[in-house]
Amino acid sequence: MVERVPMSKTGHQKLRDELQRLQSTDRVDVVKAIEIARAHGDLKENAEYHAAKERQALIEGRIMTLKDKLGRAELIDCTKVPLGRAVFGSVVTVVDLDTDDEVVYQLLGTEESDVKKGSISVTSPWGQAMIGKEEGDEFEVKTPSGIKQLEIVNIACGEMP
Numbered sequence: 001m002v003e004r005v006p007m008s009k010t011g012h013q014k015l016r017d018e019l020q021r022l023q024s025t026d027r028v029d030v031v032k033a034i035e036i037a038r039a040h041g042d043l044k045e046n047a048e049y050h051a052a053k054e055r056q057a058l059i060e061g062r063i064m065t066l067k068d069k070l071g072r073a074e075l076i077d078c079t080k081v082p083l084g085r086a087v088f089g090s091v092v093t094v095v096d097l098d099t100d101d102e103v104v105y106q107l108l109g110t111e112e113s114d115v116k117k118g119s120i121s122v123t124s125p126w127g128q129a130m131i132g133k134e135e136g137d138e139f140e141v142k143t144p145s146g147i148k149q150l151e152i153v154n155i156a157c158g159e160m161p
Contacts, residue, residue: 004074011112019066081157086130093154
């Protein structure tokens with residue numbers, strides 16, 4: 001059975017754009033770099049050649065990964081997620097019960113998560129702790145600085161601004 005990869009429409013488009021760039025631009029550029037490096041002669045001691053071949057392997061590996069994830073993608077419209085419980089795509093506002101600091105996160109997949117932009121993976125410790133919770137529910141998360149006591153104060157749907 002194929003394991004589906006939940007993904008927002010925005011995240012899906014970003015991965016498709018990256019795949020397109022890798023296939024149409026980066027792949028072509030690295031092939032040219034390999035040809036130029038080959039022209040320099042002895043391949044055993046040719047650092048340019050080895051660097052280009054390594055980059056080619058990384059590009060091809062990423063292409064395979066993206067094709068796999070896009071092929072297994074289960075698109076979720078984050079503007080239509082059910083309200084009431086924190087689920088994939090929810091925009092969740094939590095408050096730290098010790099400091100009263102509020103933070104807003106959107107629960108997304110691993111490929112889309114970026115804490116600096118306000119999105120966290122549903123498979124992360126924070127995401128796992130939030131999934132299924134309702135407004136007013138308290139939960140705790142183990143962090144490097146200790147256990148944080150948190151409360152969900154709002155659950156919304158939509159994309160992060």
